[in-house]
Amino acid sequence: MSSVNGFAYGWIGGIALISGKNFSDVKAVKFGSVKATSGFAIGTNQLIVIAPPQNPGSYVVTVETKNGISKEKVTFTYKKLF
Secondary structure, rough: OOOEEEEEEOOEEEEEEEEOOOOOOOOEEEEEHHHHHHHEOOOOEEEEEOOOOOOOEEOOOOEEEEOOOOOOOOEEEEOOOO
């Protein structure tokens, strides 16, 4: 995984575009310890996922595929709504 872009607001969630490689057979995407609720692949190098509701702050994003869990420490930040 090389980057995560998008927007999310604490306790609402949002949308994230995850870029990387070899995103075939994705089993789970997590923001911290919370699983994304849904998403889909755009080829094998990008994913669009629904970022689950969380407290405002930064969370490490992990992608689990048939080959294991991503090892990169890429973060995604949830902003305060107000």
